[in-house]
Amino acid sequence: MGKIILENIRIYSNHGCLDEEALIGSDYLIDLEIHADLSKSAETDELNDTVDYVHLNRIVKEEVSIRSKLLEKVADRVLQRIQNEISMVSYAKVKLSKMNPPIGGNVEKVSIVLEKKF
Numbered sequence: 001m002g003k004i005i006l007e008n009i010r011i012y013s014n015h016g017c018l019d020e021e022a023l024i025g026s027d028y029l030i031d032l033e034i035h036a037d038l039s040k041s042a043e044t045d046e047l048n049d050t051v052d053y054v055h056l057n058r059i060v061k062e063e064v065s066i067r068s069k070l071l072e073k074v075a076d077r078v079l080q081r082i083q084n085e086i087s088m089v090s091y092a093k094v095k096l097s098k099m100n101p102p103i104g105g106n107v108e109k110v111s112i113v114l115e116k117k118f
């Protein structure tokens with residue numbers, strides 16, 4: 001078993017329940033961790049035998065670009081896409097952080113974490 005981790009993917013999007021969040025938008029940071037059997041790719045040195053992190057990054061970018069009110073919904077869409085598109089993955093964890101959230105205080109970010117076994 002092995003892990004692939006993508007860290008600090010930065011995407012600008014417009015999530016949130018407030019109308020101003022839809023108009024103004026904000027930066028988001030995403031960390032993604034997946035588990036898969038990487039033993040074959042370690043032996044063969046072939047991209048077809050592993051989980052392509054370019055594909056993972058594309059899923060994150062596409063799903064985070066779709067507006068939602070809640071970060072939980074966005075993270076769930078990422079997990080669903082991974083489950084549906086990459087059969088080698090047995091587990092995935094998404095951490096989605098909203099930078100400078102409009103919550104009436106000096107808060108660097110708020111984060112949610114969702115994880116799923118496939």
